[in-house]
Structure formats: C-alpha cells, structure tokens
Amino acid sequence: MTERIAVIGAGVIGTSVAHALLRAGRPVTLIDRPGHDWSTVRTAIRHHERLARFADRGSKPADLDRLALSTDLADAAGAGFVIENVTEDLEVKTEVYHRLRELGTSAHIAANTSAIPIDTLAAAAPDPARVVGAHFMNPVSATAMVEVVRGPRTSPRTLDAMRSLLDDLGKQAVVVNDAPGFVINRVLMAMVNQAAVLVEQGVAEPHAVDALFKGCLGHAMGPLRTADLIGLDTIVKTLDVLGDAFPDPVFTPAGSLVEMVASGRLGMKSGQGFYDYRTGATDD
Numbered sequence: 001m002t003e004r005i006a007v008i009g010a011g012v013i014g015t016s017v018a019h020a021l022l023r024a025g026r027p028v029t030l031i032d033r034p035g036h037d038w039s040t041v042r043t044a045i046r047h048h049e050r051l052a053r054f055a056d057r058g059s060k061p062a063d064l065d066r067l068a069l070s071t072d073l074a075d076a077a078g079a080g081f082v083i084e085n086v087t088e089d090l091e092v093k094t095e096v097y098h099r100l101r102e103l104g105t106s107a108h109i110a111a112n113t114s115a116i117p118i119d120t121l122a123a124a125a126p127d128p129a130r131v132v133g134a135h136f137m138n139p140v141s142a143t144a145m146v147e148v149v150r151g152p153r154t155s156p157r158t159l160d161a162m163r164s165l166l167d168d169l170g171k172q173a174v175v176v177n178d179a180p181g182f183v184i185n186r187v188l189m190a191m192v193n194q195a196a197v198l199v200e201q202g203v204a205e206p207h208a209v210d211a212l213f214k215g216c217l218g219h220a221m222g223p224l225r226t227a228d229l230i231g232l233d234t235i236v237k238t239l240d241v242l243g244d245a246f247p248d249p250v251f252t253p254a255g256s257l258v259e260m261v262a263s264g265r266l267g268m269k270s271g272q273g274f275y276d277y278r279t280g281a282t283d284d
C-alpha cells in the first residue's frame, strides 16, 4: 500500500511521525508554514534515523527520496491519509481543519494533539466522522504503542483505517474514548508539573527526581527528561488546555515552567530545558 500521507506540522512530533512513515516505506508530504526552517527538520530526521538504526540494526533505512517538503496546505488535499501535528493551540489547529475543509479533503484525518478533545477538532474538519485521535509518542520509531482516541463521531471505518496504518508501522493501537488529555496526558502532565514544583521548592534536583522514577518505578525516563523531550512550550500549552477543562490547581503550570518557556529554554529542541543538551554540556 503506497498511498501518500500528508503530515501537517514539521515540529518535534510531526518530524518524528514522518520519519516513522518513511521507514515503513510510505511516501510522505511534510507540510509546515511558509518560512519554516527545514534544516532543523533534516537534522531531526537524521537523528531519528540514527536512533532507529541503533534500536534495530537489521531494519531497512528510511527512504528519504519518498519525502516531499511543502509550505502549502493544498498539498494535503490529494493524500490518502492526513496526520495533523500543528501547535497545541485550538485556534491554530482549527484554522488548519477549516482550510482542509475548503480544500475538500476526503482523507481520514488523524489529529495528533496532547490534550484537545478530538470532537472539538472534528467540529472544524471536512467530515467529523473521518477524524480520529492519534497520540504518538516521541521518538515515534522507538515507541511500540499509540494512544488512539475515538471521538463520539469517529466512524468505525476511520478507526479501522487508523488501526491498519499503525499496523503497517508495527505499532499497537490502544483505543480510548475522548476526554481532555485522554489517558496519558491527564496523568503525565500533572506529574511533570508537580516534578517541576519539587525542583522549584528545592526538594530535589532534576537528575534526582528522574533517577527515582527510573530506579524505583522502572520508568525509561523520569518526568523532567520526558518534559524536555516533549518540549516545555508544548507542556505549558497542554497544561493550559487541561486547566481550562478541569479547574484543578494541579494543572496550573509551575512558575518555573512558564519562566523557562519565556526565556526560550524549551527543552531538547532549543538545547536547554531542565538539562543542558548543548555540545560539551556536562549536566546530562
């Protein structure tokens, strides 16, 4: 099956999704806004490829000749499947769905959002029945499972198409119902936020917080390195979505998170977050 897939949003997760699709031999059109810095995308794809090759030395490399880059949403119109990964902001995402509607897109659309309910996005889409949530984890190539969110209007056909695409990628789908933050982020975001508060209050340094989660609870990464990997700006935006949905202070972004984002410390993508990822940095 070689139908082209349009991946909209070439940031942290969109690039990782595109890479995983290329490894599965799928032709991909990766779309971002005009003026987007494609050099960071190429660097990220090379990074994902190194990770994937390290994890599975016998696997086939991503076929980069199948990757088309675009700054025009019209290039999503003819795709067999659309995976939307734009900024975690309802207005920004809604604009993309409205444009897909104007373009008459008839493809199934997977919404990759951290917390925005799928039905809210579906309301702006060409056909709400053709929208399903696909909450991918970064790095996508190295993650075995995807949280799939069935909106109240998601059709069985679209859900099947999502499962079948994930099957091709070698990923297991776990289907949950629609709610702000779904399952993972309703829990994870509260945990990340409290971990940031603990650091703020001087209870522990980031490496101690993460070491406890790895050594005592068997997590692959602690909450603060996970936050750096996701992107601290995305963490704050996701907490804002959850805070709007659930008036609980556990979702009020920690002051330190807000300050880090305001000063451009966005995590791995900017080189600094709770940890320092710049060349030669030693606090890793």
Ligand SMILES: NC(=O)c1ccc[n+]([C@@H]2O[C@H](COP(=O)([O-])OP(=O)(O)OC[C@H]3O[C@@H](n4cnc5c(N)ncnc54)[C@H](O)[C@@H]3O)[C@@H](O)[C@H]2O)c1
Binding pocket: 008, 009, 010, 011, 012, 013, 014, 031, 032, 033, 036, 085, 086, 087, 088, 089, 092, 095, 096, 112, 113, 114, 115, 135, 136, 137, 138, 229, 230, 231, 234, 238
């Ligand atoms: N970072 C993660 O680990 C992760 C995991 C799962 C889901 N998500 C969700 O995926 C989405 C993207 O997250 P991210 O971390 O990649 O964010 P990001 O900020 O790294 O990237 C978002 C990208 O969307 C692009 N964009 C914005 N408006 C656009 C438009 N109109 N047309 C085309 N491109 C547009 C931006 O230019 C940017 O490149 C968010 O909803 C986020 O919550 C993120």
